[in-house]
Every structure is written in C-alpha cells, then in structure tokens.
Amino acid sequence: GAVVSQHPSWVICKSGTSVKIECRSLDFQATTMFWYRQFPKQSLMLMATSNEGSKATYEQGVEKDKFLINHASLTLSTLTVTSAHPEDSSFYICSAKRGDRVFYNEQFFGPGTRLTVL
Amino acid sequence: QKEVEQNSGPLSVPEGAIASLNCTYSDRGSQSFFWYRQYSGKSPELIMFIYSNGDKEDGRFTAQLNKASQYVSLLIRDSQPSDSATYLCAVNRLTNAGKSTFGDGTTLTVKP
Numbered sequence A: 001g002a003v004v005s006q007h008p009s010w011v012i013c014k015s016g017t018s019v020k021i022e023c024r025s026l027d028f029q030a031t032t033m034f035w036y037r038q039f040p041k042q043s044l045m046l047m048a049t050s051n052e053g054s055k056a057t058y059e060q061g062v063e064k065d066k067f068l069i070n071h072a073s074l075t076l077s078t079l080t081v082t083s084a085h086p087e088d089s090s091f092y093i094c095s096a097k098r099g100d101r102v103f104y105n106e107q108f109f110g111p112g113t114r115l116t117v118l
Numbered sequence B: 001q002k003e004v005e006q007n008s009g010p011l012s013v014p015e016g017a018i019a020s021l022n023c024t025y026s027d028r029g030s031q032s033f034f035w036y037r038q039y040s041g042k043s044p045e046l047i048m049f050i051y052s053n054g055d056k057e058d059g060r061f062t063a064q065l066n067k068a069s070q071y072v073s074l075l076i077r078d079s080q081p082s083d084s085a086t087y088l089c090a091v092n093r094l095t096n097a098g099k100s101t102f103g104d105g106t107t108l109t110v111k112p
Helices: none
Strands: A004-007 A010-013 A019-025 A031-038 A047-052 A065-072 A076-081 A092-098 A106-111 A111-117 B002-005 B010-013 B021-024 B033-040 B045-050 B052-058 B061-066 B071-074 B085-092 B100-102 B106-111
Touching: A004 A092, A010 A019, A019 A031, A019 A092, A019 A111, A019 B033, A031 A065, A031 B002, A047 A065, A047 B045, A076 A092, B002 B085, B010 B021, B021 B033, B021 B085, B021 B106, B033 B061, B033 B071, B033 B100, B045 B052, B045 B061
Parallel strands: A010 A111, B010 B106
Antiparallel strands: A004 A019, A019 A076, A031 A047, A031 A092, A065 A076, A092 A106, A092 A111, B002 B021, B021 B071, B033 B045, B033 B085, B052 B061, B061 B071, B085 B100, B085 B106
16 A cells, blocks of 8 residues: 555644645655645545645646645655635645556545644 | 536445446546545545456455446445445546546445
8 A cells, every 4th residue: 555644634723824734655755746625525626736846736726825835855745824814724635646656646645634723 | 517527426325235336527538547435524545446448346346447438437335334435536647747637526325
C-alpha cells in the first residue's frame, strides 16, 4: 500500500490567523500531490495540483494568495490558509500520486484536516 | 452534462445482497478508472482501479469497464453493513497532469 499522513487532523483558529497543513507520503515518493476541500455532504472539490519543485497549479476560482501551497520535497507538501475566515471552515484533504505509477495515476488520500475558524 | 456522473442514491440493499454502483463518463480519452470508498467524516480510500475493458475482481468487489459505452461499474457481493459509505468514481487520462475527475458519489446503505 501507500500511506499518506496529514497534520494536524483538526484545528480550531480565530478569524484572521493563518493555518498550515502538512501532507506527507510516508513510504513512497510523490511527484504530484493534490489538495481538496470538502464541505459537509458535498463532493470533493479540487483546489490545486502541487508538483515537487515547481509552483502549484490552482483550479479556477481558488485564490492562490489565500491558499499557499509549497511542495518542497518528494514527500512533503504544505497548504497554508492565510487570514482564515469562518467561510474557510471545511475538511481539507490531500492526496499523493506515486512517481512510479505514471500510467495508472491512482491517488492515495491522507486522513484529512478538519479546520474550524471561529 | 457532468464529466463523470453517478446516481446520487441513496442506494439501499439488504445484508448479503449484491450492490451495483454505476458511473458514466464523457471523455472518450479517459484511460484509467478508479473506485474510492468514503465513510462519513473520513477521507476517500482506494478500492479498485481498472484500465482494460472487462471485469476485474478483488475479493467481494468487481469492477467492470466498457469503454465503448463509457461506463464503469462496481459490484459488491455479499454486502455487509460495514460497506455502507459513499462510493466515488474517478477517471483519469494521461495528458491531464495526473488529475482525476471525480463523480459526486453514490451513497450506499446496507441494512442488517
């Protein structure tokens, strides 16, 4: 299998503060990682694609200055929610794609981070 | 039309029955197909992937792919209450930077 971890699993913060979420692939090298957001009872929404060593590619409508993504190594990507507001409260999930599985492209998901902004 | 369509459900089956989950996709260039299971409040987990026409079996799960009809399905035999979850269908093409397109999911309830 392929294990992806996320930290923290949940966070509560005050409005206006910034929150950093880490996503790590524990037993494989992830050339590409993805960040999703999911509101209760709604489907996954892709926010951005993160490639090691290059700038993230954001989906339409996602503010890149608000959701800062850094993919500094083949096993770590971070998402920073800057100046968080209550409407940013959501379930943030990362996934990673194995570098040696170019054709199959299956994604392995982290356990998610539940963000609550007061 | 959505790129990946699934019946939203909920789909309810009795314990021990076969659950059939269906998915259609619009991009004929799609090359690999995935089924993920998501329990309430949890993140998705990969159940199966398939890339050739036909059936692929793994334990109680069978994925079926028909590229001509642009249709992929997941059969769950001997359904258990622990199979109650939302099942997400995802499709991928090599040229799409590794991104998969997800359906909105079908919620399955297996009643004891």
